[in-house]
Amino acid sequence: xxxxxxxxxxxxxxxxxxxxxxxxxxxxxxxxxALVVVAAVLGGFNSVLANGRVICQDCIxxxx
Amino acid sequence: MKFKRRRITQFAALIxxxxxxxxxASREIYQGALKGVCFPGFNCYAxxxxxxxxPIGALQHSAALLHQKVKWTAIATLLYVGGFIAxxxxxxxxxxxxxxxxxxxxxxxxxxxxxxxxxxxxxxRYGKYLTLAGLVLLLPLLTGVxxxxxxxxxxxxxxxxxxxxxxxxGGLPPAGWFFWLKIGILVFFxxxxxxxxxxxxxxxxxxxxxxxxxxxxxxxRMHVDKSKCTECDACRDVCPVEINIYEDANSPECLRxxxxxxxxxxxxxxxxxxxxxKAGSPSDGRSGTAAS
Numbered sequence: 001x002x003x004x005x006x007x008x009x010x011x012x013x014x015x016x017x018x019x020x021x022x023x024x025x026x027x028x029x030x031x032x033x034a035l036v037v038v039a040a041v042l043g044g045f046n047s048v049l050a051n052g053r054v055i056c057q058d059c060i061x062x063x064x
Numbered sequence: 065m066k067f068k069r070r071r072i073t074q075f076a077a078l079i080x081x082x083x084x085x086x087x088x089a090s091r092e093i094y095q096g097a098l099k100g101v102c103f104p105g106f107n108c109y110a111x112x113x114x115x116x117x118x119p120i121g122a123l124q125h126s127a128a129l130l131h132q133k134v135k136w137t138a139i140a141t142l143l144y145v146g147g148f149i150a151x152x153x154x155x156x157x158x159x160x161x162x163x164x165x166x167x168x169x170x171x172x173x174x175x176x177x178x179x180x181x182x183x184x185x186x187x188x189r190y191g192k193y194l195t196l197a198g199l200v201l202l203l204p205l206l207t208g209v210x211x212x213x214x215x216x217x218x219x220x221x222x223x224x225x226x227x228x229x230x231x232x233x234g235g236l237p238p239a240g241w242f243f244w245l246k247i248g249i250l251v252f253f254x255x256x257x258x259x260x261x262x263x264x265x266x267x268x269x270x271x272x273x274x275x276x277x278x279x280x281x282x283x284x285r286m287h288v289d290k291s292k293c294t295e296c297d298a299c300r301d302v303c304p305v306e307i308n309i310y311e312d313a314n315s316p317e318c319l320r321x322x323x324x325x326x327x328x329x330x331x332x333x334x335x336x337x338x339x340x341x342k343a344g345s346p347s348d349g350r351s352g353t354a355a356s
Contacts, residue, residue, distance in 0.1 A: 023339040025283060029154055036147040040100075043137045044144025049100030051125045052109050052117040055093055058210040059110035059121065059219035060227055061246035062237045 070163055070321060074172075077105060077164040082113035082222075091233045102145060104152045105165035106271050108216070110223030112230065119149055120200055120270050124210045127201050131208035149271070153278025161265055161272050162321035167218045168265055172304070174257040182259045183306060188267045189317055193277075196270035212270060214242060220250035261304040265319065276316035284320065285338050286313040292332035299324035299333065309333060314340075 081103045084094040094115045103116035122145040129138035199212035256263040265272045288310045299309045302323045309324050325333045
């Protein structure tokens, strides 16, 4: 709000509309998606891939 | 025979998770890039037909890497797998348990076998959180061993038995006492699945525990219209986890199978995607406005 006139400051209405529209839950979802992608690129994907490529000896209860 | 939409979805998820029929010719498990992706349900990646990784196996793997002091890779793996589970949990919550989990489908199938049915005491639900904290995270972190996988009945059913029946190239090592312990745990759970509804999901599933922890914040929500609900308990009669949905519409125990929605004679139960912040109090789904 403009303190002198009581009318919304320039851009204030738009900012309020965005605040009402964008739910924090969607922001959390987007943040998690970004986290997954970054972690995958930084080695998470290759690590899970290497682990999954061999028959999991623990899963089948047989140990070499 | 009329199949429910949920049953068709469950079978589709089972096939999507395990389509690798080439194994029968090659006798080598799938080793392509999809194994770097976790399946959102509980499906053993030692299954000869599996093409995705098990999220719980991958989570244990990251904890075991931390024990081996492979710090950077371990942290990236933990964030990748943990972020994936949290993403599914926030988006769908336990809808995955009710609609997409292959092991859930197996349990429901076994429970169709005519037998006396036993209720599961409510306190046993805490077992799944203990399994997650102890066997999946803490023990692998302290010992570097995948303890949950060593005891997992899904691994025995979907991995051990098929691989023993159709052995991979080079064969398998001989069975030791741990093998028989694992088979014993499987036999125990299979017997329990016949007499009780989804016992593994309710008492021991670490993936179910992860999704249950996300349920309060999940975008998929249940809602009970208090003005229509007569508390006739028709919903409880069909509920696979024996909860009163009208007491807590978004209970962490609810598998979101939506059978109650169909059974409700007053059509008081609705469900749909809605922000938990806009759905009223998280502890009482009745106070929110109806979704879809």
